[in-house]
Amino acid sequence: MAYVRRTDALVALVERKVLNMMDEELARVHRREDIDIGTPLYDDVRVAVEGVLWKPAPELMDKMPKEWCRHEDSMSTSFKIGEGFKSVRYTLDSPTDDPLKLPPNASRWDTIDVEESDMTPLIKEWVTRRLATEVKRDETVDLFGSIGTQLRDYLLSHASLNTALKEMPELEMYIPQDILDKVSAKVVRAKKEKEDVVDKLGIDVDALTRAAVAHRLTMGDS
Numbered sequence: 001m002a003y004v005r006r007t008d009a010l011v012a013l014v015e016r017k018v019l020n021m022m023d024e025e026l027a028r029v030h031r032r033e034d035i036d037i038g039t040p041l042y043d044d045v046r047v048a049v050e051g052v053l054w055k056p057a058p059e060l061m062d063k064m065p066k067e068w069c070r071h072e073d074s075m076s077t078s079f080k081i082g083e084g085f086k087s088v089r090y091t092l093d094s095p096t097d098d099p100l101k102l103p104p105n106a107s108r109w110d111t112i113d114v115e116e117s118d119m120t121p122l123i124k125e126w127v128t129r130r131l132a133t134e135v136k137r138d139e140t141v142d143l144f145g146s147i148g149t150q151l152r153d154y155l156l157s158h159a160s161l162n163t164a165l166k167e168m169p170e171l172e173m174y175i176p177q178d179i180l181d182k183v184s185a186k187v188v189r190a191k192k193e194k195e196d197v198v199d200k201l202g203i204d205v206d207a208l209t210r211a212a213v214a215h216r217l218t219m220g221d222s
Helices: 008-029 040-053 121-156 161-167 169-174 177-184 189-201 205-221
Strands: 070-072 074-079 088-093 100-102 111-114
Touching: 008 121, 008 169, 040 074, 040 088, 040 100, 040 111, 040 121, 074 100, 074 121, 088 121, 121 161, 121 169, 161 169, 161 177
Parallel strands: 074 111
Antiparallel strands: 070 100, 074 088
16 A cells, blocks of 8 residues: 555545535536526516515506606515525516516615515415425535535544545545555555565575574573
């Protein structure tokens, strides 16, 4: 086994491995569901958002002259269900030829809060799924964040990768293969050089070993 020193570069590689694993997990399992323009969900959400915007005077939405209103092709929205503190934040886009209609005093920089009472069953289903996804994403980020910190602290407590792997073999799953190959490589060069010299000089290793042992025994008896 070859000696491989623990370096800051190695720690960085392990941290990058953890981040890549997290990104792959988020992309594979926890994809966010968007609101596509032209779908029934989009139609419901748009009606709900504009309804919240015009809630103080809904009768004015269709009566107020177009030039008196503001028109935006995107709005920041927030959807909340239940008593929890979590909410789904979403930037709602609209077609450029059919922008969202805002009251004169509204701004595109406002966040429109859509409460459960403003939602249709279709919107509630989407928000519920989205919240579940957000929870899973947070759990995944927390999990790999903890793993990254633990592995960093563990590696920094060792001078060599060899001892780190010996004490925790599971670490191998986070080490690049080329570095693992270095660790597992047999150190044969020094031994071979020694054997070549011994053979070249014709040294009888067994004989000198017996002589040394016998000498120690003799000196011990005298």
